[in-house]
Amino acid sequence: MNQGRTQKRMLRRETHSSRTGLSVATAVLLLAGFLWLGGECVLALMGRGPLVAGPDAMATAIKDLPQAVQPAAMTAAGTAAAVLGAVLLVAAVKGGRRGRRAMHSERLALVVDDEAIAAAVSRQVRLAANLAPEQVSTTVGRRHARVSVRPTSGRPLDREALTQAAAREVASCRLARNLAADVAIAVEGAVGR
Amino acid sequence: MNNTNRAMNRSFLALAGVVLAGAGILVAAAGLNADVRAGWTTIAGTALTAWQRLRETAPSPEPLGSWWALAVPAVLLLGAIITIFWLSRQGGGRTRTAARQDDAELGDTAVEVSYLAAAVEAALEGNRAVVGSSLTAWRRRGSKDTARTSLRLTLQARRGASPREVADVAEELVSAIDALLGHRNDVLVRIGTGTRTKLARALRAG
Numbered sequence: 001m002n003q004g005r006t007q008k009r010m011l012r013r014e015t016h017s018s019r020t021g022l023s024v025a026t027a028v029l030l031l032a033g034f035l036w037l038g039g040e041c042v043l044a045l046m047g048r049g050p051l052v053a054g055p056d057a058m059a060t061a062i063k064d065l066p067q068a069v070q071p072a073a074m075t076a077a078g079t080a081a082a083v084l085g086a087v088l089l090v091a092a093v094k095g096g097r098r099g100r101r102a103m104h105s106e107r108l109a110l111v112v113d114d115e116a117i118a119a120a121v122s123r124q125v126r127l128a129a130n131l132a133p134e135q136v137s138t139t140v141g142r143r144h145a146r147v148s149v150r151p152t153s154g155r156p157l158d159r160e161a162l163t164q165a166a167a168r169e170v171a172s173c174r175l176a177r178n179l180a181a182d183v184a185i186a187v188e189g190a191v192g193r
Numbered sequence: 194m195n196n197t198n199r200a201m202n203r204s205f206l207a208l209a210g211v212v213l214a215g216a217g218i219l220v221a222a223a224g225l226n227a228d229v230r231a232g233w234t235t236i237a238g239t240a241l242t243a244w245q246r247l248r249e250t251a252p253s254p255e256p257l258g259s260w261w262a263l264a265v266p267a268v269l270l271l272g273a274i275i276t277i278f279w280l281s282r283q284g285g286g287r288t289r290t291a292a293r294q295d296d297a298e299l300g301d302t303a304v305e306v307s308y309l310a311a312a313v314e315a316a317l318e319g320n321r322a323v324v325g326s327s328l329t330a331w332r333r334r335g336s337k338d339t340a341r342t343s344l345r346l347t348l349q350a351r352r353g354a355s356p357r358e359v360a361d362v363a364e365e366l367v368s369a370i371d372a373l374l375g376h377r378n379d380v381l382v383r384i385g386t387g388t389r390t391k392l393a394r395a396l397r398a399g
Contacts, residue, residue, distance in 0.1 A: 006343075006379050007379070010381045014383060018202060019202045019203060019206060020284070023202040023206055024280060026205070027205070027276050030209070031273055034269050034276060038266045038269035041262075045263070055265070059237075059241055059244075063241060066223050066231075066233050067230075071224040074220050074221065075225055077217075077221075077224075078216075078218065078220030078221025078222070080217065081214070084214075085214025085215070085216075085217055086214055087210070088206050088210030088213060088214075089206075089207055091210075092203045093207065100383070103356065103357075105382075107364060107368070108363060108364065108367060108380050108381070108382045109379070109380065110360055111381070111382065112384040113383070113386050115386045116350045116384050119350075119352050119353045119354075120353055120354060120356055123353035169355065172355060173355070173356045173360075
């Protein structure tokens with residue numbers, strides 16, 4: 001495998017969930033089911049009493065289920081199972097992006113946490129506006145870095161300059177796909193200090 | 194990073210999802226519609242009769258009654274074995290050897306990951322942008338070729354440190370590792386934030 005393909009593969013694996021947790025949980029439940037049913041069958045073959053219900057009793061119970069259970073209860077249980085199944089299906093199909101993204105590098109497969117980008121952007125905006133740390137916060141979404149600033153009362157801020165500061169920091173990261181910087185200045189100010 | 198087969202994970206989840214959703218929809222339909230309820234009882238009854246008839250085709254001494262009765266636990270056991278095999282295939286591939294060179298005359302040399310990790314730790318001593326690091330290695334399943342060992346370097350950035358600055362540190366570290374080992378491994382670098390980032394002081398404004 002050449003360098004580029006290996007790098008792409010590593011980046012993809014690092015920025016997306018492997019679905020191991022859900023898959024292991026499902027497999028463990030399935031295993032428990034297999035072992036229990038198998039155990040019941042073996043006990044029945046040996047002529048011992050069942051753990052919960054023997055295979056014959058279970059088969060009859062399934063046959064008579066519509067008569068034995070209230071229709072409303074069946075609807076509720078069926079819906080719950082269908083929803084759970086849909087959740088598994090969605091987990092199987094959706095991308096499962098983690099809060100990380102690739103950065104450009106020749107030599108390395110380089111991945112950065114969104115949180116690290118957000119902290120760096122907050123810091124640059126704070127320096128540009130001369131604010132206290134708790135007045136600036138940044139969230140990094142899929143395509144945007146959203147900066148929200150709470151100005152000090154009585155000291156208006158230049159939104160354009162702050163957007164530039166944020167965009168400069170994002171651009172300096174040289175991400176594989178650039179983020180748009182977006183600064184929102186709150187109407188209410190913080191008490192000056 | 195490990196050898197988990199992700200496509201298999203997703204196929205398995207999709208299959209489980211379809212089966213569960215299908216069963217759920219059937220049960221819910223039986224709850225809502227009397228015709229489905231009647232059909233359920235009829236079909237289940239037919240299936241039970243068919244099973245009884247199938248049992249009689251291969252009679253065996255008591256207490257078994259029929260060889261077919263043995264098939265059910267066998268299938269269930271097979272299912273359990275496949276599931277255990279599936280679980281054992283998750284993850285794996287981590288290795289402690291970062292590089293290895295076998296030479297008939299000079300002997301074999303192996304470099305442990307912990308050695309490289311300690312070197313990285315020492316190189317980062319006093320670094321402004323990085324508060325912590327960890328280094329692990331993993332190898333593809335079945336691959337003995339040590340050039341195929343991949344390294345994963347995690348650097349914990351100080352709160353507010355520029356990711357590019359940390360990336361430059363990583364590039365330097367990796368070229369130093371290349372020089373130490375004498376060949377280039379595939380390297381994955383993650384610039385992260387973690388407990389060390391939260392506990393360490395933020396970068397000062399000045």
